Amino acid sequence: MSANNPRLFDTHAHLDFPQFAGDRNLLLSAMRDQGVCALNVGVDLPSSRASLALAREHPHVFAACGIHPHEAKTADAAALAELRELLKGGAVAVGECGLDFYRDLSPRPKQIEVFRAQLRLARELDLPVVLHERAAWPEFVQVLREEGPVRGVLHAFAGDLARAQEALALGLYLGIGGPVTYPKNAALREALRRVPPARVLLETDCPYLPPQPFRGQRNDPLKVRYVAKALARLWGRPLEEVAELTAANARKFLGVTP
């Protein structure tokens, strides 16, 4: 299987993180051989640069450049200007960006300001957005509404049907990862039975959030197959069909044609 006919698309990976320092190239080769594409997602300027470097070297890897709400406190005007240049240098998406009032690692007004700035960059450059939201839903929705329609994916979605419907009404895709396999997430699985498959993207958030058989271990893009398996069970469809469908969703969302 070549990168020209990907069987699976992990729309949220952090392959530049130090957890992959020892075997990054092996993993990238295995992904290529198994037809697994990935969007590598930046969380700050250095990781956004690293994402672009990975994408330049590997045809089955694409880059998103952005500033995570945890890092919003570091994002001054110069940082946002550099982000804009990085985005123009080959990125296919903005992100990850959004609001995280759970860990509150940046002041909330600063998170909102940096989130707005990135939504504006996405609109200016006509790029989709990888969205992070935790414990900030009302404010998150308000910012999205005020900044206007956005082609976005709600990364690491783990909500119930009501939340899924709100996200779909905002025009967002749902990014589904390892948590769909966790025993406690029955409400998420119930929601996913009822959402349009055309609005679902697969992801790993590796090195984090491994699927159930790998809890406590490092996650990686090859394990996105377990997410596809879980959805295949929920939707009563063959695994290959779910893989192809969600990979096509990812290519459409990102505007890429590998």
Ligand SMILES: [Zn+2]
């Ligand atoms: Zn992430």
